[in-house]
Amino acid sequence: xxxxxxxxxxxxxxxxxxxxxxxxxxxxxxxxxxxxxxxxxxxxxxxxxxxxxxxxxxxxxxxxxxxxxxxxxxxxxxxxxxxxxxxxxxxxxxxxxxxxxxxxxxxxxxxxxxxxxxxxxxxxxxxxxxxxxxxxxxxxxxxxxxxxxxxxxxxxxxxxxxxxxxxxxxxxxxxxxxxxxxxxxxxxxxxxxxxxxxxxxxxxxxxxxxxxxxxxxxxxxxxxxxxxxxxxxxxxxxxxxxxxxxxxxxxxxxxxxxxxxxxxxxxxxxxxxxxxxxxxxxxxxxxxxxxxxxxxxxxxxxxxxxxxxxxxxxxxxxxxxxxxxxxxxxxxxxxxxxxxxxxxxxxxxxxxxxxxxxxxxxxxxx
DNA sequence: GGTCGATCCCATACCACACCGTACG
DNA sequence: ACCGTACGGTGTGGTATGGGATCGA
Numbered sequence: 001x002x003x004x005x006x007x008x009x010x011x012x013x014x015x016x017x018x019x020x021x022x023x024x025x026x027x028x029x030x031x032x033x034x035x036x037x038x039x040x041x042x043x044x045x046x047x048x049x050x051x052x053x054x055x056x057x058x059x060x061x062x063x064x065x066x067x068x069x070x071x072x073x074x075x076x077x078x079x080x081x082x083x084x085x086x087x088x089x090x091x092x093x094x095x096x097x098x099x100x101x102x103x104x105x106x107x108x109x110x111x112x113x114x115x116x117x118x119x120x121x122x123x124x125x126x127x128x129x130x131x132x133x134x135x136x137x138x139x140x141x142x143x144x145x146x147x148x149x150x151x152x153x154x155x156x157x158x159x160x161x162x163x164x165x166x167x168x169x170x171x172x173x174x175x176x177x178x179x180x181x182x183x184x185x186x187x188x189x190x191x192x193x194x195x196x197x198x199x200x201x202x203x204x205x206x207x208x209x210x211x212x213x214x215x216x217x218x219x220x221x222x223x224x225x226x227x228x229x230x231x232x233x234x235x236x237x238x239x240x241x242x243x244x245x246x247x248x249x250x251x252x253x254x255x256x257x258x259x260x261x262x263x264x265x266x267x268x269x270x271x272x273x274x275x276x277x278x279x280x281x282x283x284x285x286x287x288x289x290x291x292x293x294x295x296x297x298x299x300x301x302x303x304x305x306x307x308x309x310x311x312x313x314x315x316x317x318x319x320x321x322x323x324x325x326x327x328x329x330x331x332x333x334x335x336x337x338x339x340x341x342x343x344x345x346x347x348x349x350x351x352x353x354x355x356x357x358x359x360x361x362x363x364x365x366x
Numbered sequence: 367g368g369t370c371g372a373t374c375c376c377a378t379a380c381c382a383c384a385c386c387g388t389a390c391g
Numbered sequence: 392a393c394c395g396t397a398c399g400g401t402g403t404g405g406t407a408t409g410g411g412a413t414c415g416a
Binding site: 329330331333334335336337338339341343344345346347348357359 | 403
Binding site for chain 2: 331338341343344345346348349
């Protein structure tokens with residue numbers, strides 16, 4: 001098994017939302033990111049299929065695997081690599097998507113699906129399925145398209161559709177039933193406060209969802225199994241998404257991970273953010289073996305971590321339960337503003353001033 | 367049992383500014 | 392009565408901070 005969804009903790013995480021710093025299963029991804037207009041702006045992408053810890057930025061055409069920069073580097077430039085030709089593997093950059101695309105839209109966006117065996121059936125089935133905001137499946141759903149922002153240039157190697165029937169899906173342990181059940185789940189009253197009721201094991205509330213997810217993911221990463229799994233980090237920030245989505249696909253066969261090559265959608269401020277994040281997570285990995293390595297004695301601490309986590313979860317649930325009913329957002333527009341407002345030490349700042357926190361792109365302006 | 371220090375938890379203040387409600391012409 | 396404008400108050404979220412509660416020595 002790979003890493004579990006940071007939100008529900010039950011399903012295999014398949015996408016990573018950097019804005020939320022969370023690895024999510026398909027179901028939670030859609031649920032969370034259909035909650036409001038802002039969440040729909042969160043860009044998501046697939047996870048590295050090798051380390052399961054970083055966002056996949058490239059896809060190796062030959063190996064048919066999505067890789068983060070680190071794994072791409074190590075896999076294609078490692079001197080010890082027995083396959084000397086691996087450095088010449090053709091690779092495609094992976095963009096991200098945002099919004100709440102329907103399954104059919106995802107299927108059309110992720111043309112990579114055609115690379116996978118058995119996808120024809122998959123596409124047929126998915127193409128006939130659609131999801132409206134009520135969580136019901138439809139043959140057609142034009143309303144959804146209003147809110148959908150997708151990376152038109154993205155060559156996301158896998159898709160929600162592909163995950164259902166493809167070998168890839170099998171690799172990551174997603175069965176077809178799970179897939180369709182997730183997509184067809186009831187999304188009635190998807191205010192974030194209701195997630196816990198919906199998912200049972202979820203322990204995040206609207207205000208603390210993503211930070212907690214980050215913490216949770218740490219526990220899960222410590223306990224993750226070596227092979228398989230699928231968590232995703234985005235290739236870019238929300239800020240750069242709109243521009244990046246129209247950029248052409250970049251293919252290369254050299255050393256992109258640590259070279260000066262700029263990936264599609266990884267530019268400017270978002271780039272800094274990406275590297276910050278990568279640095280944070282990489283520093284964790286540097287403390288131990290890569291996550292795909294067999295578990296070592298270090299992992300014996302997993303149990304204590306689990307206990308700590310459970311305690312934290314219990315405290316959180318109690319706290320949430322206590323405050324759940326007195327916190328109501330009276331003005332969604334003001335909430336939306338606050339959600340995107342930059343801050344310094346938690347305080348709002350004047351427009352244009354230096355900030356240390358940006359809800360959309362967790363980067364610093366200095 | 368009382369006291370002290372350390373730790374944890376919680377409530378609150380703070381910030382900028384778009385928006386809402388009200389008053390006025 | 393209706394409409395447009397102006398203006399002040401309100402509310403929003405992340406973080407810091409202070410105070411209360413708890414625990415062990």
